[in-house]
Amino acid sequence: FRTSSTIGAAMPHLRPLALLLLLFCLHPRIRASAEDNQQPAPLGWVYLRDGTHELTSRPGKHKEKSDHLTQGALAPVLKITERGGVKWAQIRILNLGTASSQTGWLEEAGPADILPADNYPPDADLLRQLGAPYLDDFTAEHTKVARFLVRQDPRPPLLLCYVFADPLPTAKLVVFTPSQGKYLPGASLDFPISELKAGIISLEVRDLVGDGNEYLVSREPFRVGPETRGVNVVIRRITESTFLTVWQAPVEFRNLSEFKSKMQILQPPERNIGTPGTVTTGQVTFHPRGNGQEPIWKGKVEFFALGREAAVDSVSIEKACAWDGKEFAPLQ
Numbered sequence: 001f002r003t004s005s006t007i008g009a010a011m012p013h014l015r016p017l018a019l020l021l022l023l024f025c026l027h028p029r030i031r032a033s034a035e036d037n038q039q040p041a042p043l044g045w046v047y048l049r050d051g052t053h054e055l056t057s058r059p060g061k062h063k064e065k066s067d068h069l070t071q072g073a074l075a076p077v078l079k080i081t082e083r084g085g086v087k088w089a090q091i092r093i094l095n096l097g098t099a100s101s102q103t104g105w106l107e108e109a110g111p112a113d114i115l116p117a118d119n120y121p122p123d124a125d126l127l128r129q130l131g132a133p134y135l136d137d138f139t140a141e142h143t144k145v146a147r148f149l150v151r152q153d154p155r156p157p158l159l160l161c162y163v164f165a166d167p168l169p170t171a172k173l174v175v176f177t178p179s180q181g182k183y184l185p186g187a188s189l190d191f192p193i194s195e196l197k198a199g200i201i202s203l204e205v206r207d208l209v210g211d212g213n214e215y216l217v218s219r220e221p222f223r224v225g226p227e228t229r230g231v232n233v234v235i236r237r238i239t240e241s242t243f244l245t246v247w248q249a250p251v252e253f254r255n256l257s258e259f260k261s262k263m264q265i266l267q268p269p270e271r272n273i274g275t276p277g278t279v280t281t282g283q284v285t286f287h288p289r290g291n292g293q294e295p296i297w298k299g300k301v302e303f304f305a306l307g308r309e310a311a312v313d314s315v316s317i318e319k320a321c322a323w324d325g326k327e328f329a330p331l332q
């Protein structure tokens with residue numbers, strides 16, 4: 001009998017192919033991506049104008065939640081059915097946190113519009129517009145796209161895409177502008193990704209100033225070291241050539257990589273966010289102000305000492321960050 005090493009030496013040309021097949025079978029993210037892209041052309045597009053809408057696992061089963069659709073999202077319609085006189089649309093969305101595609105059912109009645117299928121180009125056309133490295137067959141086959149519409153009155157809405165390719169170390173946020181029946185790529189922003197870090201874990205679109213120009217609100221994880229990490233809420237607006245950050249604040253911030261020799265609580269209390277020996281948790285909500293909305297940060301900072309598991313002290317924080325005409329007031 002031949003040993004495995006003898007067989008490998010006799011057929012060296014099979015090694016690269018066998019390795020690729022092995023990686024494909026063992027890597028769930030790449031395998032799932034290929035399966036996701038083997039989808040039929042959409043019947044139309046669901047556009048969620050306002051709020052967040054829960055998806056159900058089956059039509060008519062309101063209690064069986066599968067995922068949710070965020071404000072501004074544009075998702076392909078795979079099927080349409082009727083239950084009890086109510087129409088339901090099955091849609092596919094990309095969960096940004098896990099980079100996996102999910103399907104769910106959305107009741108047609110509500111804050112969502114169903115737009116014709118030919119209103120927007122297929123993913124393949126968008127990837128061709130982006131050029132290399134998305135022109136590579138293997139990369140294109142394992143690329144997923146999350147879509148959003150960004151209203152920019154009085155101009156037509158922009159098509160915003162979050163492009164995630166398993167073989168690449170970065171994801172891309174890119175704007176496509178309508179021009180003479182086509183969508184042309186414009187401003188873009190790259191996000192490093194890895195097995196331990198997603199570029200963006202959620203994204204929604206909001207009219208925060210009240211002038212008809214919508215802003216992007218994203219949650220983005222960061223990691224400085226093993227014990228220094230967190231999640232930022234970032235608000236950006238789209239200009240002709242770039243994404244402009246107008247506000248940023250952490251809703252999670254763990255900094256236990258070092259500790260102060262003497263605990264000191266700073267004033268005002270938001271100055272303690274991210275200081276050594278602290279864990280910050282909070283949330284951002286948007287409250288009406290004038291014609292628009294302003295972010296409200298509410299949470300707490302806990303203080304820790306070296307060798308002690310429980311927090312030694314904590315402070316609560318609530319702060320409104322008003323718009324000054326160019327950006328929102330900083331949290332700190």
